[in-house]
Structures are given as C-alpha cells and as structure tokens.
Amino acid sequence: MLPITSKTQYRILYADTDMMGVVYYGNYGRLYEIGRTEMIRGMGMPYIELEKSGIVMPIFSVEAKYRKVIRYDELITIETTVKEVPAVRMEFFTRIFNEDGGLAHEAKVVLVFMDMKTGRPVRAPEMLTKLLENYSG
Numbered sequence: 001m002l003p004i005t006s007k008t009q010y011r012i013l014y015a016d017t018d019m020m021g022v023v024y025y026g027n028y029g030r031l032y033e034i035g036r037t038e039m040i041r042g043m044g045m046p047y048i049e050l051e052k053s054g055i056v057m058p059i060f061s062v063e064a065k066y067r068k069v070i071r072y073d074e075l076i077t078i079e080t081t082v083k084e085v086p087a088v089r090m091e092f093f094t095r096i097f098n099e100d101g102g103l104a105h106e107a108k109v110v111l112v113f114m115d116m117k118t119g120r121p122v123r124a125p126e127m128l129t130k131l132l133e134n135y136s137g
Contacts, residue, residue, distance in 0.1 A: 004135055005081040006039035012074045022069040028096075029062070032109050035078035036092045043135055045128065055125055057111040060089055068104040075099045085132050086124040088113055 010031065018024040037047055050057065070076055077097040089112045096105040115122050
C-alpha cells in the first residue's frame, strides 16, 4: 500500500567527509543509494534480482536541498519514500536526519527502467509493480 517509507541508519565514515569534517556534497548520491537499495531489499526484492531479469535503473535526475551539515561519525537516519507505482521511471524521496533527529538533507531521485542489453527504456517490471501495490510493511 503506497506510500511506502523505510528508514536505514548509517554511521558517517571519514571517507564520506571533506577536510572540514562534514559530508562532502558529492557523497550524498551514495547515501540516497543506500536508502533505496535497503528499502527494496527490505520489501523482498534486492536490486540484483532486477539485474538478473535484464533490467537496470540508471539515474535520470536528482533534486537536492542541504539543510544542515552532517559530520564525521554521526549516526544518521536515511528515510526513503516511494509515493506511487512506477511506469517507466521511479521516484524516490529521501530525507536524511542528523543524529539529534534534525532534518539535514532532502532529495528527489528519479530513476528509469532500462533494458540492460539494448539500453532502451522499458516499463517497470511486473514483479516490482505488484510488490509495491501489495506491500503492507
């Protein structure tokens, strides 16, 4: 039943930060990926299953808002939400919270479904759309 939201905790590593000890802006994409892959895995379908079926999901667009800094060694919460069953593209809404619970970052990440062999867009696989339609958390 949509929307579906999952939460994943992650401890910020030294490698995630810049010389000021805050998360480097180029590393946020990896945090989004952690959130969405753990969400799909938690629903019972690891990304690898999509790849085995010949479908990949490249990034189409990213919109991001930086609210507060995230520092080295903070335990953050990555909250990922899917609001609708996808057709050819899938939107993930991500909010990242500091260790104290404050909203630090927001993003909307749009991925497209693509045939691995042809590189052409395809419709979302039925196994995923049914999972989203029937998921009860």
